[in-house]
Amino acid sequence: MIKGTLHQEDITLINIYAPNTGAPKFVKQLLIELKEDINNNTIIVGDLNTPLTPMDRTSRQNINKEIIELNEKLDQMDLIDIYRTLHPKTAECTFFSSVHRTFSKTNHMLGSKGSLNKFKKIEITSRIFSDNNETRNHLQEKGWKNTNM
Template sequence: MFKRTIHQQDLTIINIYAPNNRAAMFIKQTLLNQKDHNVIILGDFNTLLSSLNRSSKQKLNKETTELNNTINNLDLTDIYRIFHSSMNKYTFFSAAHGSFSKTDHILCHKATLSKYKKVEYYPAFYRIMME
């Protein structure tokens, strides 16, 4: 986690690499512990938030459904999806399953969405631009 002031606005950025086991519960607890509206939570969540995030359709388990409910209740959104809604860019390929998935996410509060003008994904990092 680090805090920066960008264009006279305080911003907290939390980078998460969730564990392989119980990733959804880990992310949910991290979100519930965060009360700042000027926060971006990003990284490898090691869980699919939507069936849109996988090339082969897979049902979401109970923990992921609970995580999605928490994201909705906290009024968060994946800003990468907002800026690139027509594009499904996968970030992981499973040779064992022969499928692509997107486990990397960038969450922010919907109320702060207008502050961001561009979000780009690079294999090693994200670039988020503010006005």
């Protein structure tokens, strides 16, 4: 968690990396624990390892009870996925499961509904999926020398 000031306004940034298993439950519990630190000037970013909407996953993936409960918690806390709100019809993927052969959007940027007007532009720029060979190749193209993954 980082707290600071941006353009003379207090801001809190929270970066979350959820585990591969039990991610929706983990994120929901973390939001409950951080509730006192979350306000209109909080931005939560990270790999939640959870597609939050049908647009964020392939048709073969099911939405389960834990994802529904996580979405209910987000709604109770007045939090939205800022990218999804600004791009409701864009199917942008941030994760590829080679085991299941599915693409999904598991990286999210959450913020208060009241802060939505502060965002002029938001986009997903990285096209690197969870494939170490692809990541290693990308890093080597960018000039990284030590890419032992």
